[in-house]
Amino acid sequence: MATRSAQDESQDQDRLFAALANATRREVLRLLRDQGPQPVQTLADHFDMRRPSLSEHLKVLREAGLVSEERRGRQRVYRLEAAPLAEVQDWLHPYERFWRERLKGLGDLLDRMPDDEA
Amino acid sequence: MATRSAQDESQDQDRLFAALANATRREVLRLLRDQGPQPVQTLADHFDMRRPSLSEHLKVLREAGLVSEERRGRQRVYRLEAAPLAEVQDWLHPYERFWRERLKGLGDLLDRMPDDEA
DNA sequence: ATGATGGGTAGGAGATTTCCTACCTGTCAA
DNA sequence: TTGACAGGTAGGAAATCTCCTACCCATCAT
Known part of the structure; x- marks a missing residue:
């Protein structure tokens, strides 16, 4: 197994968090999770965005390892x-x-309060 | 309790993921987690960066609700x-x-492989 | 009061992101 | 073979991010 440097790993982490830092890309992940694998056009129907832009989002997701593509x-x-x-x-x-x-601290506090103050 | 619209919430989520999409900010969170609350200068010592830049990172974290500041x-x-x-x-x-x-699928596969191939 | 210290804001440069239109490639159907 | 369709890449505009220097405001010690 090829060993990966700490640098590579933190770069992966960067790519991963960066990929998640966009609502469109998070929505793509949700669609693939809830509706299963699907072609680009089906995904694109959910967005108010030209297809090439979506293609770029898919590329970012691919490079973060979050999606794979199969040619059919x-x-x-x-x-x-x-x-x-x-x-x-x-x-x-x-x-x-x-x-x-x-959260526990908040729970304890609420427990100690009269009901009409909580 | 003031009700928050779905829009507000997805904007919060955006701010949250965006705040995490930067290695410096993630490192700030780690420092505060491992070393407890501390003033800006102490944090700044860990970064090769001018203080105003770190200040801006702290602002992003503040606006995402990930840190709070106390004036002492x-x-x-x-x-x-x-x-x-x-x-x-x-x-x-x-x-x-x-x-x-x-992972389970991978585990099953490895289980079926001779040790020297795994 | 005055200077030093902690830390913020202003404004700007350069890099990166996110969108666009235009165009290219590969596959299928007629 | 020719056209239509799926979806990628190229290149560029506008917005946003990330850094900088310069400057400002508070607070504390002298």
């Missing part, structure tokens, strides 16, 4: 590749106790 | 506010079964 005749069927999202979850993990502490 | 004398102590990250986790959740399926 003259169509290219895009499919969700969720694996990189596990890395987002891993990134999130060390923060989890912080927001749970906060 | 002439210092401003920044603190991690992890709550919005719960929203990232919520966003992630519907994707989880997809990457788990994939």
